[in-house]
Amino acid sequence: MTTYAVHEIDVPRTMTDDPAVVQAFREWVAVQNAAEVAVTGLPELLWSPEEQLPYLLDPEGPSRLFVARSSTGTVVAAGAYDSKQAPGTPNCWISISVAPDHQRNGIGTLVADHLEDLARAAGRTQWKTYAPSRQVGPASGHGYRPAPTGFGAVPEDEAAVRFLTGRGWRFGQVNRISRLSLPADRSVVQTLHERASTAAGPGYRLHAWTGRTPTAWQEGIALLETRMSTDAPEGDMEEPEDVWTLERLREHEELRERSPRTMVTVAVEHVESTTLAGFTQLAVPDAVGQPVMQGDTLVLREHRGHRLGWLLKVAGIERIEQDHPGHPSIITFNAEENRPMLDVNEAVGFVGVGSEGIWERRV
Known part of the structure; x- marks a missing residue:
């Protein structure tokens, strides 16, 4: 029987760091990217390990990265925990990605339990996560979860929507992903x-x-x-x-x-x-x-x-x-309620290609 365990991995300082550290980071990025593109169908949104690394080393709040490995050693999920280090900081950001061919095996729950325990232990009271969605443009009616802002929605049947709702997270906002062809x-x-x-x-x-x-x-x-x-x-x-x-x-x-x-x-x-x-x-x-x-x-x-x-x-x-x-293009993310910026995007030729749900949990 295959079992799974969560491990924290080191974040390399550079891509010429210890080969084992760099390889673990590459595996983390690969799982994260595969999970995202499986939902959005937009490979052009993905960043390579070399592109992502500098953004994970913020001295104000360096990212902590985690992987879930099977008993055979395969990396099947990637997680991240981010929070500023200033005393009294109440908020944090959590992300979870499960490889498409390993979903529905309880792995997401395993990683989420681990990261949420970190947040509780650190006294964080406002948790936030960003969940890519296949939704393109505004939507409403049966089968959609409307944002409380009154702008945008995500499909109720998406795995992330069901998962986060079941864990007590609250849907808060939609970001529209737009593309301008060049x-x-x-x-x-x-x-x-x-x-x-x-x-x-x-x-x-x-x-x-x-x-x-x-x-x-x-x-x-x-x-x-x-x-x-x-x-x-x-x-x-x-x-x-x-x-x-x-x-x-x-x-x-x-x-x-x-x-x-x-x-x-x-x-x-x-x-x-x-x-x-x-x-x-x-x-x-x-x-x-x-x-x-x-x-x-x-x-x-x-x-x-x-x-x-x-x-x-x-x-x-x-x-x-x-x-x-x-x-080939410029990609931008904007809150669905940010009509002034969406107006200029649409006027200049940007077209909606996807969405991102923003979720929160207050503890």
Whole structure:
């Protein structure tokens, strides 16, 4: 009879670390990727081990990784536990992936029990997880679990929905996954850029750079990263403020440079105050056949209403096509209730290709 056990694995510092450590990490990524693509059918969303590693080494809260192995030594599940290390931190993030050909054997329950025990032992009272879904676009009616935000839904029959509901997790929000085929329609992008620039007026100015943030803008980016935890749509799952210091930003960017992806940042300055009012970041793979991933995007609440989100979006597309031509697409994730950002996505040509359910458990 096959049995299973959960083991914590070391996170390599680099991909040239101890071969056994690197191999275990590669197996962890392989299971995670296989489980995700089995649900979404979107292999272009997957990140390689080399691409993922820098994001798991955040000194503010390095990831803890776990695998479930069968009695024959096969890795059949991957789990992750993330939480900030600051005293009094109430929240954590848990993820569980089971290899498609080993599901419905109690392995997910085994890993979930282990990770949730860690959260309890650490005194974490707000747990969150992200579950990929096959759902494309809004849905409602019989057979769907609506988000309490009133925007978006996921199919009731999905394994993750049944699993999380059975363990007492609460469905909170839907992220839409959208794709823009490149090259984009240049006339559309140019027209939207002109309209956004007119709406913003002379009180705002665009800036863009590749790689590390220039010294002049580091305080602004640190503030924007901090406000990502308070200004981005979260439904009723609000999290504590996640403060980014200059030191944290520099350490994060140093780690990110190890990835085979180049970070392109577009930011908009409020001219009168000489501070940044918004930004967007795009991770550009070294492999030209892979899609560009649009990451953190935010306009500060006090600067909304000037079409700065539109301006950042189209300026980012123009920057990618000018400096990094040849990639097949740009992929972005947005909360279904974030209609202002979905409006600009749809106007420029993004099309929904999938969803992600965000779940919470309060203890």
